Amino acid sequence: MNILVCGGAGYIGSHMVKMLTEAGHHTTTFDNLSTGHRLAVQWGELVIGDLLDEAALRGLFAERRFDAVMHFSAKSLVGESVAQPAAYYRNNVIGTFNLLEAMRAAGVSCFVFSSSAATFGNPVAGRIDEQHPQAPINPYGETKLIVERMLRDYAAAYGLRSVSLRYFNAAGADPAGHIGEAHDPETHLIPNVLKAALDPAKQLKVFGQDYATPDGTCVRDYIHINDLCQAHLLALGHMEHHQGAHGFNLGNGQGFSILEIIRAAEQVTGQKIPYQACERRPGDPPTLVADATRARQQLGWQPQYTEITEILRTAWHWHRKQLY
């Protein structure tokens, strides 16, 4: 298939491009390189452009025939979204709207969307399945939920087929070490833990030690990047046989606290991870753990990286020689 990968220069998008290529598909990455990396696009074609540029999108769809679109281009920092909601609504909502309109004009009718656990807001109880109410608590989560609703309405009115995949905490890297996670600034836990292992001067900040969790630090469900990408491949197949807009939660179903991640990283790296206790980071729910039963049953999804140490090992392999 010919797949348009919006945001293919980013962390998740670049791993998707690699996996699509290995599965025999042809990819075109469309990316404005605002947070992505040219060096991360090692497969397929790269077209530099912005989803806010409607003329560029029209040109892209006029020049090439796509069988499906995967959409990873988004601003994705919760704190930033609270401080700069306009940038989030513009980029994540208007940008996606432009993309869907370009698809509609070109008659492209399959769409895989990077959604987020952030659409659920504060969990009411236990592991989060698809029945859980979607009530975001920050503008980032709102933008993702607005797009899910757009997809529902485009399915009903225009027959657009879509799968929204709600990621919990994406982690790890390409096991070959060619691509990996590289944000600037880096706000995510696992890269920051590994940076502290590499350079003790980069002491890790642990945000909040007084949450209602077993050790007081926040609990998250870390899911390997290749397992996430595998679900996108399955979503392509799912849309061949299913009309409508579908949503699936993606996680391992097991939560790890920040202190547990630090201990596991010390085991994997053989280094002591220096850290300091800091104030809570605004907007962090205490616990986010997925129930991914629906993805397993309906997509046939089977995560391969079920041990946190395996996830950390691939991330460590990347961070030790980080190429970009």
Ligand code: UFG
């Ligand atoms: N944390 C630290 N120190 C750090 C970085 C993070 O203590 O240096 C803590 C955070 O406060 C949080 C936990 O580690 O308690 C995990 O934080 P991340 O930033 O790695 O991940 P989040 O759970 O905040 O965010 C992720 C995605 C978001 C998404 C969110 C909810 O990055 O895009 O999950 O789905 F919105």
